[in-house]
Amino acid sequence: MESDLLNVTLLSIFVSGTATLLASLLAIPLGCFFGMRKFRGKEVIRTITYTLYGFPPVVAGLVLYILLSNSGPLGSLQLLFTPTAMILAQTLLVVPIVIGLTMSAVSTTSKDYTETAIILGADSWRTARTVIHEARVGIISAVMIGFGRALAEVGAVMLVGGNIQWHTRVLTTAIVLETREGNFGYGLALGAILLTIGMIFFYLMKRYQDKGMLT
Amino acid sequence: MKKNQMIAIAIAAIVILAAFSTWYLIANKDKPVSVILATTTSTQDSGLLDYILPDFNSKYDADVKVIAVGTGQALELGRNGDADVLFVHSPAKEIDFVDQGYGLYRWKVMYNQFVIVGPASDPAGINGTALAKDALGMIYNTGSKFCSRGDQSGTHTAEQKLWTSAGYNYTGITMQSNSSWYLSLGQGMGDTLLTASEKQAYTIVDEATWFNLESGLDLVILVKGDAVLFNQYGVIPVNGTMHPAINEEMGVNFANWVTSPETQAMIANYTLKGNQVFTPNTDRKP
Amino acid sequence: MNAIQAKGISKSYRERKVLKEIDLEVEEGDIFAIIGPSGAGKTTLLRILCSLQPPDSGTVAILGRQISFKATEDLQLRRRMSFISQKPIAFRNSVRENVAYSLKVRGVEDRKEMVDNALQHVGLLDLADNLGMTLSGGELQRMAFARATVYNPEVLILDEFTAHLDPYNIKMLEDALISYQKENGATILTVTHNMFQAKRIARTTAVMLDGQIVEQNDTATIFNNPTDERTGQFVKGEMIF
Numbered sequence: 001m002e003s004d005l006l007n008v009t010l011l012s013i014f015v016s017g018t019a020t021l022l023a024s025l026l027a028i029p030l031g032c033f034f035g036m037r038k039f040r041g042k043e044v045i046r047t048i049t050y051t052l053y054g055f056p057p058v059v060a061g062l063v064l065y066i067l068l069s070n071s072g073p074l075g076s077l078q079l080l081f082t083p084t085a086m087i088l089a090q091t092l093l094v095v096p097i098v099i100g101l102t103m104s105a106v107s108t109t110s111k112d113y114t115e116t117a118i119i120l121g122a123d124s125w126r127t128a129r130t131v132i133h134e135a136r137v138g139i140i141s142a143v144m145i146g147f148g149r150a151l152a153e154v155g156a157v158m159l160v161g162g163n164i165q166w167h168t169r170v171l172t173t174a175i176v177l178e179t180r181e182g183n184f185g186y187g188l189a190l191g192a193i194l195l196t197i198g199m200i201f202f203y204l205m206k207r208y209q210d211k212g213m214l215t
Numbered sequence: 216m217k218k219n220q221m222i223a224i225a226i227a228a229i230v231i232l233a234a235f236s237t238w239y240l241i242a243n244k245d246k247p248v249s250v251i252l253a254t255t256t257s258t259q260d261s262g263l264l265d266y267i268l269p270d271f272n273s274k275y276d277a278d279v280k281v282i283a284v285g286t287g288q289a290l291e292l293g294r295n296g297d298a299d300v301l302f303v304h305s306p307a308k309e310i311d312f313v314d315q316g317y318g319l320y321r322w323k324v325m326y327n328q329f330v331i332v333g334p335a336s337d338p339a340g341i342n343g344t345a346l347a348k349d350a351l352g353m354i355y356n357t358g359s360k361f362c363s364r365g366d367q368s369g370t371h372t373a374e375q376k377l378w379t380s381a382g383y384n385y386t387g388i389t390m391q392s393n394s395s396w397y398l399s400l401g402q403g404m405g406d407t408l409l410t411a412s413e414k415q416a417y418t419i420v421d422e423a424t425w426f427n428l429e430s431g432l433d434l435v436i437l438v439k440g441d442a443v444l445f446n447q448y449g450v451i452p453v454n455g456t457m458h459p460a461i462n463e464e465m466g467v468n469f470a471n472w473v474t475s476p477e478t479q480a481m482i483a484n485y486t487l488k489g490n491q492v493f494t495p496n497t498d499r500k501p
Numbered sequence: 502m503n504a505i506q507a508k509g510i511s512k513s514y515r516e517r518k519v520l521k522e523i524d525l526e527v528e529e530g531d532i533f534a535i536i537g538p539s540g541a542g543k544t545t546l547l548r549i550l551c552s553l554q555p556p557d558s559g560t561v562a563i564l565g566r567q568i569s570f571k572a573t574e575d576l577q578l579r580r581r582m583s584f585i586s587q588k589p590i591a592f593r594n595s596v597r598e599n600v601a602y603s604l605k606v607r608g609v610e611d612r613k614e615m616v617d618n619a620l621q622h623v624g625l626l627d628l629a630d631n632l633g634m635t636l637s638g639g640e641l642q643r644m645a646f647a648r649a650t651v652y653n654p655e656v657l658i659l660d661e662f663t664a665h666l667d668p669y670n671i672k673m674l675e676d677a678l679i680s681y682q683k684e685n686g687a688t689i690l691t692v693t694h695n696m697f698q699a700k701r702i703a704r705t706t707a708v709m710l711d712g713q714i715v716e717q718n719d720t721a722t723i724f725n726n727p728t729d730e731r732t733g734q735f736v737k738g739e740m741i742f
Contacts, residue, residue, distance in 0.1 A: 014235040021228060069297050070460045070461070071458065072295070075458070076460075081280060115586075116590050116592075117606075119553070119584045120602060120649070121576075121652070126606050137593075162282040163282070164281060180256055180404070180405045181405075
């Protein structure tokens with residue numbers, strides 16, 4: 001049971017961490033771009049991303065299941081019931097959050113800092129860098145919130161991962177299983193591990209965030 | 216934020232990911248042939264699979280991956296070619312599945328019992344009733360609270376059949392939108408039991424789940440032993456001609472194995488908190 | 502040669518004409534003040550001169566070169582000038598880093614001494630390692646002055662740069678401005694609604710009312726012998742806004 005627990009915990013960190021990293025790589029540049037530029041349809045994008053914040057994980061999981069199923073269009077990739085599928089599902093859930101929050105962080109700082117940078121002689125590339133740099137506290141928060149959503153999510157990984165012991169069982173799906181089996185105490189203990197991981201991560205990011213403000 | 220700090224963090228992130236990926240790949244390399252078994256939560260949650268599967272894995276050098284879901288979802292996984300073998304309990308749906316060509320055949324494996332549980336105060340007075348349909352009639356007539364899974368699971372299907380056999384129009388019952396006694400929850404068995412306990416309502420539950428959860432519940436068994444409450448499990452190897460990815464050979468191996476005399480004996484020997492839960496009764500011709 | 506030359510600048514916001522065909526010439530090395538009541542269009546004019554926004558019509562030449570009002574094309578020219586706004590914003594960095602920014606974007610490598618000098622000039626050397634955002638209003642404005650002058654711009658444009666400050670800070674900033682001009686021979690254009698400040702620091706003063714420059718002359722003449730009736734009222738504080 002102990003190695004099982006370690007396996008489940010590490011897989012949780014691996015899946016949610018990779019998903020958050022992938023989502024950030026994709027969403028931070030997009031969020032920065034949307035946040036800095038003024039263009040038609042910006043409000044539409046904003047509305048869509050805000051709506052997707054509340055996108056039910058189980059629906060994301062269902063959509064991905066239909067795509068990855070052997071009778072679905074991407075069945076030949078053989079990704080269903082693998083950690084890769086779980087990472088994809090959580091990436092889908094985290095991307096809108098990171099885009100949306102990055103976008104608002106960047107548009108707020110953009111208003112204040114674009115002109116200051118231009119006046120002091122920055123070219124457009126440097127101006128963009130400055131704005132993003134000034135928005136870093138907000139962007140780090142976006143990543144933190146995204147990771148929190150990925151780590152806590154159960155509906156999507158249950159569907160596309162299948163909660164297979166040793167393979168695709170993560171903390172949240174293990175909690176569902178333990179609860180079903182009547183092991184409420186063990187389920188709660190797993191919940192405590194989940195919270196601890198979240199707390200360690202938030203603590204590290206917060207420290208980094210504070211440093212980002214000071215230096 | 217210094218530039219080198221940024222780089223350090225990026226490198227740290229990549230190193231961690233690389234380490235995890237390596238760990239994952241090592242942990243999963245040289246694994247035996249994987250077989251995807253779609254089954255119901257009751258077989259997994261009862262602990263039966265943990266008890267019997269190691270034998271299959273070692274005999275066939277296989278790695279059975281258990282997807283424990285509702286019967287409906289398990290059948291759907293089979294239909295989509297996402298599972299190699301099904302181990303479920305909804306005979307009519309299983310037979311349809313085979314008739315439609317999705318499964319090779321369906322063999323009986325074992326059965327367990329449903330029981331009707333409710334509050335010790337027993338407001339409908341069903342305690343000791345021999346026939347389940349009489350008990351349901353008494354619940355209906357007294358308007359006593361009843362919690363239904365309401366999720367089209369095997370248990371829910373069995374419940375619907377019971378209402379029909381008791382002479383009620385099941386759709387009629389669920390359509391009583393203002394009914395305060397019939398609660399369709401759309402939840403798993405554990406949640407349904409918890410809700411029934413909180414609301415002091417009646418519900419139908421399989422014995423395995425009951426033995427697992429009863430200590431935390433304020434409910435007691437009131438009706439058991441009626442033949443209509445027997446819950447038959449079947450095994451179906453999925454038809455491999457539908458999708459190239461289906462491992463039909465292993466599916467067939469699994470069906471042969473689970474119905475073999477040795478495995479049937481193991482099923483009979485399995486106990487949960489001191490109670491035998493499943494009774495083997497395969498109809499496979501030797 | 503004129504350091505700043507604007508011709509026929511007009512600008513409207515919706516129906517309201519903020520600037521009406523303004524012509525402005527500021528000689529190289531001059532300290533030039535535009536005074537006038539709030540809402541006269543002074544800030545809009547400055548933003549146009551700094552290429553921060555285009556006019557509806559008219560042309561601007563800085564140091565003999567035409568401004569295109571396209572950020573990329575005006576870059577080289579913008580780097581020879583600077584602007585200090587009424588409410589400067591500090592980067593989330595130390596005071597020193599804030600000032601070094603102007604040099605960094607120009608690719609200047611040896612920044613330490615220049616930054617120290619600029620900070621010394623406005624009396625902020627002691628606070629160099631504090632966060633820019635923790636400064637008081639007066640300190641912040643002084644930091645903005647150091648940040649805007651550390652690269653020795655030839656043209657310095659200031660918008661109400663001492664508004665809402667206490668006399669101590671006003672004095673420091675005015676002294677810094679005058680000595681900067683002396684040392685570098687830079688051209689200074691400042692906008693203020695405080696005519697006493699214009700009187701103290703400017704050699705040339707223009708009066709701007711309702712989107713137009715109504716009178717321009719050396720500062721003493723403006724204050725002592727105004728030719729325009731409205732100017733007279735304004736400098737005597739009789740004008741009702």
